[in-house]
Amino acid sequence: GExxxxxxxxxxxxxxxxxxxxxxYSNSASDYFIWYKQESGKGPQFIIDxxxxxxxxQGQRVTVLxxxxxxxxxxxxxxxxxxxxxxxxxxxxxxxxxxxxxxxGTRLMVKP
Amino acid sequence: xVKVTQSSRYLVKRTGEKVFLECVQDMDHExxxxxxQDPGLGLRLIYFSYDVKMKExxxxxxxxxxxxxxxxxxxxxxxxxSTNQTSMYLCASSYGGEKLFFGSGTQLSVL
Numbered sequence: 001g002e003x004x005x006x007x008x009x010x011x012x013x014x015x016x017x018x019x020x021x022x023x024x025y026s027n028s029a030s031d032y033f034i035w036y037k038q039e040s041g042k043g044p045q046f047i048i049d050x051x052x053x054x055x056x057x058q059g060q061r062v063t064v065l066x067x068x069x070x071x072x073x074x075x076x077x078x079x080x081x082x083x084x085x086x087x088x089x090x091x092x093x094x095x096x097x098x099x100x101x102x103x104x105g106t107r108l109m110v111k112p
Numbered sequence: 113x114v115k116v117t118q119s120s121r122y123l124v125k126r127t128g129e130k131v132f133l134e135c136v137q138d139m140d141h142e143x144x145x146x147x148x149q150d151p152g153l154g155l156r157l158i159y160f161s162y163d164v165k166m167k168e169x170x171x172x173x174x175x176x177x178x179x180x181x182x183x184x185x186x187x188x189x190x191x192x193x194s195t196n197q198t199s200m201y202l203c204a205s206s207y208g209g210e211k212l213f214f215g216s217g218t219q220l221s222v223l
Contacts, residue, residue, distance in 0.1 A: 032210055043116075043202050043214035044155075089155070093210060099170075100212060102155040 012109045019077040021106050023090035028071060030094040035064060035075045038105070039086045047075070047088075077108075085110045115139075116215035118203050124221045131190040133218050135203030143209050144186035146170075146178065149200040149217070161186055193222045 013019045025033075031052040036044035050057045050064045050073075057064050063076040073090050087107050091100040119134040137144065145160040147170075157170030159178040167178050175197060179187040186205075190197055198221050204212040 034211065036214075041216075043204075043216045044212075046211055046213065049211060099157065099160075099209065104152075104154045 009104070010107045010109065012111060013080050014111050015080060015082060017080055019075075019080045019084065019108055019110075021075045021077075021088050021090075021108065023073040023075075023103055025071050025073060025090075025092050027092065027094040028068075030092040032093040033064070033066060033073050034091050034100065035062075036089045036091065037084075037086045038089065044089060080108075080110050082110050082112060084108060116203055116205055116213050118201075118215040118218050120218050121216065122219050122221075124223065125190075125193050126223055127194060129190075129193050129222075131193050131220065131222075133188040133190075133201055133203075133220070135186045135188070135205075135215055136184050137186075137203075137205035137213070138184065139205065139207075139213070140183065141205035141207050141213075142183075143206045144180065145204040145206075145212065146176075146186065146188045147202045147204065148172070149202055155202065158188065193220075195222050198222045 034049040035047040037047050038044040048059045048062050048064050050066050055066055061078045065074045077084055087105040089102050089105045091102045093100055116137045125131050143162055146158045147155045149155050156172050158172055158176050159167055159170050161167045161180040164180055164183050177189045201218045203215040206212045
């Protein structure tokens with residue numbers, strides 16, 4: 001069935017290093033992807049999105065890469081800071097409708 | 113900035129009680145959503161609404177109902193709360209159904 005998943009449930013990085021959070025999706029017809037950050041006790045917060053006609057999109061310290069060939073999405077965070085510690089979710093919209101399907105989340109832990 | 117406000121951060125209710133979770137958004141968004149979030153299960157869609165007085169079932173609507181009498185307000189109702197409805201409830205709104213804006217969540221405990 002259609003699914004959105006994450007390779008690693010927990011990622012631990014040193015402060016200042018770059019972080020890469022990965023996401024695999026199974027629906028080749030998905031045309032919109034989005035990353036959310038959820039800090040403890042808060043609701044998910046939009047980080048960045050990308051459409052399927054793009055391979056890369058950059059924001060402030062974040063970059064999303066989309067590889068449609070292998071159905072893989074990644075979120076890169078440059079110079080990771082303690083405030084980046086959170087759970088990160090990917091989500092996608094496929095051609096079955098306009099509802100977001102969320103992945104299970106990856107916890108990012110930043111070591112000082 | 114879009115603001116989605118959930119009326120309560122924490123609620124404790126007893127089994128069998130009727131529970132109302134309220135959500136208000138201030139950006140005139142057409143679409144509003146209710147999700148629950150449980151460890152290991154991620155975000156699951158309960159109900160959504162594309163317009164006033166309109167509602168659609170999501171993936172797990174059993175035991176819940178919703179009300180959308182005004183565009184800015186979307187209420188989730190637990191007709192008779194049960195312990196398996198203990199969860200974090202998240203409200204969201206969007207203009208086109210893609211970029212959802214979430215509230216801070218309501219942690220509901222049913223005893």
